[in-house]
Amino acid sequence: MTALLALKDTLLDSVKEVFESMVFMSLSEVEGQAPDAGDLALLGTITFTGSLEGCLTICCGQRCAQTIAANMLCMESLDELADEDTVDAIGEIANMVMGSVKTRLQDEITDITISIPSVVQGRHLSNRLSEGMVQAVVNATLADEHHASFSLLHRESGTGSGGNG
């Protein structure tokens, strides 16, 4: 099975590719997560099924999410942004990063089916792991200013006890 270490590299490469080619923001990996001050944040999630199943998430503060959305839409100012634009941008980042991960894994895992993203707003957000799941995590700064974290939660399909058979 694909080792967790390899998936962490796959996740990092995919995140970098999306931010360079689609968001036009510099991204550097950082050690350790930014302290969660309880500020309002957005969490975008996209699930996938196949012989490897799980979900990919991006979590960042409201201001970071707005900056990402403005960059993707080539807007000069955050004032022009509708609330929905920001939500859709975070969902679309999850979708694009997952697409890149799928492409990078396709020699090893050929049967991954990706669903559609969903976005949640809240404070002190964290992904919770189901039975048998492990996660690869990438913490990053964007444009030397914002913090965002990315997770790839996964397990071999059939590992959990869930009744999704």
Place this chain on the structure above:
Amino acid sequence: MTALLALKDTLLDSVKEVFESMVFMSLSEVEGQAPDAGDLALLGTITFTGSLEGCLTICCGQRCAQTIAANMLCMESLDELADEDTVDAIGEIANMVMGSVKTRLQDEITDITISIPSVVQGRHLSNRLSEGMVQAVVNATLADEHHASFSLLHRESGTGSGGNG
């Protein structure tokens, strides 16, 4: 297209069916949402695709989630519960309610594909709608004590501007 009002009834019937037959807890619909005191809560989400796409969510406080998990697992006391049991229970509720919704809609919509659930923990949690999405909401009390809310966010596929083509 399926009217929002009809989907709200479909959601309520599905929630009732799952709680009666699988969780063994009484459930009553209530008007208006419980005030969000900022307590720690769990949000379970399951997405679906097809000519109708979106996600179904359940959101409830930590104690409510533990009670649901203990009931599903026929445990006498919450002390025996592992953290993962609670997470899996909330994901499984989303999965089962969505399965029931799909069955109820199958004469009208034949091509719904359901993904796997994901679970997020946090405070002040709320679903955020993507472009073109509307939601049907059911607020309920469980066992006359706990509050839980259920949402069915949906749109006709292709309605949004997202690049998930």
